Amino acid sequence: MDYEIKLDVFQGPLDLLLHLIEKEEVDIYNIPIAIITEKYLDYLQTLKMFNLEVVGDFLVMAATLMQIKVKMLLPQSSFNPEETFEENETDPRWELAQKLIEYKKIKEASLTLQKLETHQSLVYTRSGGEFADKKITAAVDPLKDLSVWDLVDAFKIILDSLEEKPIKSLPKQEVSIKQRMTEIMDLVSKEGEVLFNKVFFEVKTKLALITCFLAVLELIRLRKISASQSSVFGEILISIPEKVSNTA
Amino acid sequence: MNLIMARAIIESLIFTSSEPITGKTIGEIVGISEHTVKQIVFDLIEEYQRSKRGIQILEVANGFQFCTHPECAPYIEKLQKVPRNVGLSQAAIETLAIVTYKQPITKAEIEALRGVSVESAITTLVDKGLIEEAGRKDSPGRPIMYRTTKQFLKYFGLNDLTELPKIPEWIGQNAAPNTETEPSEAETDVGIN
Helix, strand or coil: CCCCCCCCCCCCHHHHHHHHHHHCCCCCCCCCHHHHHHHHHHHHHHHHCCCCCCHHHHHHHHHHHHHHHHHHHCCCCCCCHHHHHHHCCCCCCHHHHHHHHHHHHHHHHHHHHHHHHHHHCCCCECCHHHHHCCCCCCCCCCCCCCCHHHHHHHHHHHHHCCCCCCCCCCCCCCCCHHHHHHHHHHHHHHHCEEEHHHHCCCCCCHHHHHHHHHHHHHHHHCCCCEEEECCCCCCEEEECCCCHHHHC | CCHHHHHHHHHHHHHHCCCCECHHHHHHHHCCCHHHHHHHHHHHHHHHHHCCCCEEEEEECCEEEEEECHHHHHHHHHHHCCCCCCCCCHHHHHHHHHHHHHCCEEHHHHHHHHCCCCHHHHHHHHHCCCEEEEEECCCCCCCEEEEECHHHHHHCCCCCHHHCCCCCCCCCCCCCCCCCCCCCCCCCCCCCC
16 A cells, blocks of 8 residues: 555544443443443454554553453452452452543543634624634534444444455555545435445455445545434445534 | 613624623723613513524524524524534543533543443544643653533533533442533633643
């Protein structure tokens, strides 16, 4: 690959864990560590393909999860005296649970700020020629009730269904993210609303799929398209965000 | 000077000021008490609201400022052809939320909470003038601490930090936005002793 793209849409390991916990509907204080670890590693596999800057942080959390898992398997009174003074004989999951609860509050607080930001972005002051400087924020949330993890979920399904056919000849086919973005925009503006799956319809290789997915994420980041989901496990729809006038 | 005249003058002062103008400044110029100024301004604010005008006076960062009504935004944008910038990224807004509620706070402390590096988010926020350095923490390495700025209040249309909703049972030293660390108008160095 010629160049790498780094995205900061993946919010980090705590965000992913929270997503998993909410998705599996489990108690934050009583995390079924085996199940969650397994799911987490599953995601990590997908994430690795995106060449993320933050993969290191995700690996640290994976190690933490596995460490907790191991500790849960050990009898409560551990043989290793060095372990116990640190852990204070409490549930090995306690610390993680605290972190997650703190993180949840941060998410709530950032939601509040985001709402204010959106509202304030529609208010102009009369500061002469400063219009160009004014930071305008999109008035519509392109990810409505979705999180980036929902998109990764959907992408995983597509990825899993991919059967790379034996290749007879090797036509050099390189599609850049930029090109993909244009194609997706064309498709969405022509059809108005496109199923998430359909975006990947014609794409046959893993690399192209990833390129395509990154293009979708980039378009969402630029707020050129938005993604929505009608029901919890329903199909994800890609569309062009409504004009601000409707929401103001 | 009668009340009607004072009202007109105050309105003109807010109108010509591109930055939020404080009640104190207005009071000094007009030669009346800050208290009276505020009463007159609140009266003006109400009048603009009542008559559903396209402009309004907002109380932002402890001052008053003329602003347009949010519903007019799409049309203003058509006229000004302003590029539709995206807002702060999720990483930046989360980092900002932490600084807002836990200030002053160091980078390492933010990272511990987010579980991920915040280097670039901090750079973005400092560049945008939403956070600033607030001296150094008295701990090994004397790390830099951060706090929100006046620009932060303007960006989010807040008068002061207490206007933000409180987060219940937030673990940590500052359970709510702390007024003590509220950015002062004098943007001088607050640094190290």
